[in-house]
Amino acid sequence: MNLRNILVPVLVIGLLWVGHRTYGWAGVAAVGGGVVMWLLLHFTRMMNVLRRAADRPIGHVSSAVMLHARLQPGMALMQVIAMTRSLGQLQSPADMQPEIYRWTDTSGTQVDCEFRHGKLVQWQLQRPAQPDISTEDAAAPASTP
Known part of the structure; x- marks a missing residue:
């Protein structure tokens, strides 16, 4: 159980009690x-992040390598969505923990992020397979002018 789910209501009730007593x-x-x-401030921030994310394709990011470099453990899913300005493509079954989201850039590089209870626990960068150019050049006959 998340301790924040208990502390925030207790704090609000305590502040209301202190306000009444004073x-x-x-x-x-x-x-x-x-x-x-x-x-209202938190709700407005969430709606702005989701409005920006709605304008982009799901799971698309401008640079997966830069996203990979900027990620930190413990980031909230909303922070990652704000950073990418895109909703991640869900890779895990719906409503199951951990949640795995994928962001891909135009070169095919992917970042898979694993969230447990809305917090980032691990991520990995996957680059597309590049053909080995040196073996293809060696197999092709040399042309002479």
Whole structure:
């Protein structure tokens, strides 16, 4: 169980109680207004991130190598979506943990990110297979002008 699921409501109730004890119902109204403002700020940020992501193809990123370099353990899925400006292509079964999302760039390079409970735990970069040019050149006959 996530400790944040318990601490945030307890903190809000504690702030409401302190506001009531200190300033009466005016304190409750002030603390309640602050909590509503905090919720609206987070909701607005989430909607802006999702609106930007809706304008791009699912699972597409401009540079998978740069994404791979910027990822850090513990990042929230919403932070990764904001960074890529694209929703990841879901690779794991729906509603199952861990969730694996894939982002691909135009060269075919892919980044697979594994999220547990919305937090990034590991990721890996996969480059497309490149043909071995040296063996193809050796097999081709040399042309003479």
